[in-house]
Amino acid sequence: MNKSWNESVRLSLKSSNECNEYFGGNTFKDFHFPVKIPLEFAERIDKSDPLDPLMLQTLPREVKASEGFFDSPVSDEEHSPVKGLIHKYPSRVLLIASSVCAIHCQYCFRQNFDYESHDILKNWSAIEDYLFNKKEVSEVVLSGGDPLTLSDKKISKILNKIEDVGHIKTVRFHTRTAVVIPSRITQELIDMLNKTRLKVVFVFHINHANEISGEFMKNVEGLKAHTLLNQSVFLRDVNDSAQILSELSNKLFESSILPYYIHLLDKVTGAERFLVTDKKAKEIYKKIQTLLPGYLVPRMVRDEGGDSKRLVR
Ligand code: SF4
Known part of the structure; x- marks a missing residue:
């Protein structure tokens, strides 16, 4: 079983x-x-x-301080007007829905984040006031940690609270759990998302085609009514090759997932071994564009905290 x-x-x-x-x-x-x-x-x-x-x-490695690498490279805290919420662009906010991840990615830029003080359910009344007052916000991004480490009951509770804010039209899930534990895509979750009045967007986090299992491809079918996207991080010795990234895009497309972003590494202390230089990343990116149709080429970006990205050309 x-x-x-x-x-x-x-x-x-x-x-x-x-x-x-x-x-x-x-x-x-x-x-x-x-x-x-x-x-x-x-x-x-x-x-x-x-x-x-x-x-x-x-694979964890001993962390050594290194020039240009920081404990909090994307300064999320500076864009957090209310604990648990990060707001950088007028039309959308990001909620730190969970402090937990199903997997620990050793390059993670939030590995030193103060999750304790950003509990959204504890801070909900302040978050709700903020959302009600910001009529220009139409999308809520559920991030973390990983929102799919929460039970379906908790996700339902959060969705209900978001639905109460009339001007919010879209909810977006940033998740790696769905990929690394595909059974997380439960029928209960699928049914709940099919019923919400909100438009639902998934942004998976997959870096290499080998991460995509048959079980994930089967279970993700249940989410096909929604917008399915992927973001990856450029990682040295993992996916710093046009061939590997093209294979990933093609594999994602088999499951109707479109490659959305490829992030240049956020320079968090201890992640030096994963760094792909801008020069190499740009060379690879140029090559990807010759291997793939435009709709399978992710946008190359640098993170600037919360949901904010800057295109790299
Ligand atoms: S799943 Fe995302 S938030 Fe969690 S450790 Fe990996 S990169 Fe960080």
């Missing part, structure tokens, strides 16, 4: 000991951003390949 997503969360590899036992050897060590790998993702890693692109994203 298939595992429920809650069981998958419970069975995830959550310490270096568990990882060393699972993969063999002693490559995993505990550093400040602890390892977390769902078994579904671990099963997609080639244990015999120390450079497996999925393995490289999750």
